Amino acid sequence: MLAPYRRLFARPGALAFTLAGLLGRLTMSMTGVSLVVLLAERRGSYALAGTVAxxxxxxxxxxxxLIGRLVDRFGQARVTVPAVLYDLLPFSGLLLCVRLGAPDWTLYVCWAAGSAVPNLGGMARARWAHLLRDEPDERHLANSLEQALDELCFMAGPVLGMVLCTTIAPEVGxxxxxxxxxxxALLxxxxxxxxxPLAEPPLAERPAVGRGGSPLRVPGLRVLTATFLSTGMIFGALxxxxVAYADALGHRPVAGGLLALVAAGSCVAGLVFGTLRPSGPTGVRFLRGVAAMAGLLLLPLAAGLGGVGLVLLGVALFAAGTGTAPTMVTGMTLIQELLPQRQLNEAMAIAVxxxxxxxxxxxxxxxxxxxHAGPxxxxxxxxGAAALALLIALAGRRQLGVGARATAQKDAERVVSAAR
Known part of the structure; x- marks a missing residue:
């Protein structure tokens, strides 16, 4: 199964940027649990930790x-380096405020100020889209790999953060x-x-009338973003x-393992999905993925309402996780098809x-x-969020190219022409 992925890494520089991106993306999955543990320990309030997060x-x-738009205009390196260096300032400020017992409002200010975060996952996908611009099958494989790496981060990051915070010191995570x-990010x-390469000259070198508009002017991206918002509701609610269900049964420590099963199911599904040759329009495949995701999420619902125990719930969660990666992979592929290269980083950042x-x-x-309800x-x-995602995708199927792909492509071309 892994043989096709070795073909990707045979390309010069592919392995280096993939490993560097994987290291940088760990921070996204580590900071959530690390921040909660830090504030709960030093300030004694889970409520404060949750609202600050x-x-x-x-x-x-x-x-x-906004960072994605700058990346599209000025290049990945020219934007990422100052953004990373800037983010270290509010981060250091947060640790100092916690250490010195500063008022709670300073925590909100510091953590919100550190929002200039480059989307490394999107930038990695943009690199693959450029390297494999004439190889759609290989691009599908690369998008599947990136989704699997995202899930790997969500499996390893929280566990690593929790171990560091609880075994060394709350600040270490x-x-x-x-x-x-x-x-x-710097690597x-x-x-x-x-x-x-930049598809256009930097903003300062272009006439004011040619600065372009938001990628959201492309109807298909609006549909995808709304669908992804509902998909995010799935992740947050699940x-x-x-955690609440395991706690109600007196097994709260098991909750981390149950959540890891969701990510593991998605990771495995992403790797397997990448080896399958895609067939049919991407919009149709996306609809199928959302429908499968909605169907699979009925399994945890049945397990939770049926009170079948944590073992069968874990099986249901693993199965439910297998529906998310193919949907995300196909959605990102669709973004690459609907948007020009010069707006790709911003478009993927909007989706995220x-x-x-x-x-x-x-x-x-x-x-x-x-x-207020049972466990x-x-x-x-x-x-319900999965069902909502399916309804949104079905309502916007024409914008996604389902049954009227040519119309959607013409809409995107008109937006690009107008932006120029």
């Missing part, structure tokens, strides 16, 4: 597309995450031979509901921001359900 997530969802993020952009906002909303809804009732939320 949510504020940072919202700020990042706003800042990431955050410090390690920052070191991984900064080091990985990533140091791989200059695989960096996509995580919190699983939609997921992040969805995670916040899903967590909030699942938290309310855990407080398994919270699984209605990810199942």
């Amino acid at each position: 949510a504020a940072g997530l919202v700020a990042m969802a706003i800042g990431m597309p 955050m410090i390690t995450a920052a070191a991984f993020g900064a080091g990985g 990533f952009v140091a791989q200059r031979r695989t960096e996509p 995580d919190l509901t699983t 921001s939609g997921i992040m906002i969805g995670i916040s909303a899903g967590s909030a809804l699942a938290g309310a359900a855990a407080e 398994g009732a919270g699984y209605w939320i990810p199942a």
Whole structure:
């Protein structure tokens, strides 16, 4: 199964930027749990930890597309290096505020200020899209690999952060995450031979009338972003509901393992999906993926409501996880088809921001359900979010090229022409 992936790494520089990007992306999955443990330990409040984390997530969802736009205009290295160095300042400020007992509002300010986070996953996919621009099958394989690496980070990052925070000191998880993020990002952009060339001159060198508009002017991206927002609700609600369910059964420490099974199912599915030869329009494949994801998420709902125990719930969660990777892979491939190269980083950052906002909303809804309903009732939320994602995708199928692919492509071409 891994033989096709060896073909990808045979390309000069591919292995180097992939490993560097993997190291940098670990920070995204480590900081969440590390921040919660740090503030819960030093300030004694899970509520404060949760709201500070949510504020940072919202700020990042706003800042990431802006950084993506700058990357498209000026290049990955020219934007990432100053962004990484800047982010170290509010991060250091947060640790100092916690250490010195500063007022709570300073924590919100520091964590929200560190929102200039480059989307390394999107930049890696942009590199693959450039390297494999004439090889759609290989591009599908590369997108599957990147999704599997994302899931690997979500399996390893929280565990590593928790171990460091609880065995050494509460601050160590955050410090390690920052070191991984900064080091990985700088190593990533140091791989200059695989960096996509600028499709246009930098903003300062172009006339004011030709600066272009947002990728959201492409209808297909609006549909994908809304679908991904609902998908983010699945992730947020599934995580919190699983923790609450395990806690209600008196096995809260098992919750981490159950969540790892979701990521493991998605990781395995992503690797297998990459080896399959894609057939048919990408929009049709995306609809099939969303439909499969919605169907598979009925399994944790049935397990939770049926009270079948943690073992069968784990099996259901692993199976549910297998539906997310193919959907995400195909969605990212569709973005690469709908958007020109010069807007690719911003477009993928917008999609990721939609997921992040969805995670916040899903967590909030699942938290309310855990407080006011039975232990398994919270699984209605990810199942409902998956159904909503399917309805959105079906409603926007023409924009995704399902049944009217030529129309969607013409819409994208018109937007590109207008932007120029």
